[in-house]
Amino acid sequence: MHQFSNQWALVTGSSSGIGWGVAQTLAKHKINLILQGLEAEDQLKDKIENLKKQTGVKIQYHSLDFSNSELFQKFLSELPEHAILINNAGLQFVSPVQDFPIEKWELLLKLHLTIPFQLIQNFLKQKLQSGRIINISSVHGLVASVNKSAYVSAKHGLIGLSKTVALETAGTGVTCNSICPGWVKTPLVENQILDRSKKENISFEQASIKLLEEKQPSKTFTEVSDIAELVLFLCSPAGKNITGASMTLDGGWTSQ
Ligand SMILES: NC(=O)c1ccc[n+]([C@@H]2O[C@H](COP(=O)([O-])OP(=O)(O)OC[C@H]3O[C@@H](n4cnc5c(N)ncnc54)[C@H](O)[C@@H]3O)[C@@H](O)[C@H]2O)c1
DSSP, X not given: OOTTTTXXXXXXXXXXXXXXXXXXXXXXXXXXXXXXXXXXXXXXXXXXXXXXXXXXXXXXXXXXXXXXXXXXXXXHHHOXXXXXXXXXXXXXXXXXXXXXXXXXXXXXXXXXXIHHHHHHHHXXXXXXXXEEEEEEOOGGGTSOOTTBHHHHHHHHHHHHHHHHHHHHHTTTTXXXXXXXXXXXXXXXXXXXXXXXXXXXXXOHHHHHHHHHHHHOTTOSOBOHHHHHHHHHHHTSGGGTTOOSOXXXXXXXXXXX
């Protein structure tokens, strides 16, 4: 049995990619799931039913756009007690700073920083004896890339928030850490590869290789399951004294 078995984990942005991978791994360890994504419930019904059947855990799914403040407040007020919070929902928008639309800036900051802040506030009010907050930041929380000003700013901010929460919760049984992946092949990155293959008139495969060669020395994508295993480790008893850390899974990206 896992130390958090039969308790609930909230995993935001868990309808696809990293969030779904983390959710599957937690479910295998009998941790009940509160899932959230933009997709309608119908679109996920089959995969959620399968996961319930395979693992026997309870699963709630909330189809919710976090930019709707009223619906977000309702979601907050209806959350069951949860011992694990994974702030993972996110999206990318690229543009040079001088052309960056303010609406996109505000949306990215809200999604990657303000929503995690509010979910952490809500989590801490539960005053649990033991709990885990894990923020999915990025290598872009540690270093920058061109045309990603909002994403880079928000992800740096999320690491700052994690460190502050780690200090405020130190010794309480709650830990707070950031995970900083490099390139992971999920819909978020596949869209960037697709844009590049169109722009440079090259195949999806060639665009993937170029993307990796530019930034990620290992020249291989980080797997969703690698991130899920790290989450599981942070949620294990061995993770009890790891707090305020920013853990990279980036094939050497930030060592350059
Ligand atoms: N894929 C990568 O290479 C990579 C690298 C570093 C960090 N990350 C981070 O990992 C997290 C997950 O990304 P992913 O790659 O799995 O992407 P993804 O596109 O597969 O998943 C994103 C999730 O966020 C949800 N979401 C998007 N906009 C939302 C909104 N307005 N309101 C509520 N939910 C919304 C989506 O429904 C989805 O569930 C993000 O925070 C991302 O920044 C990804």
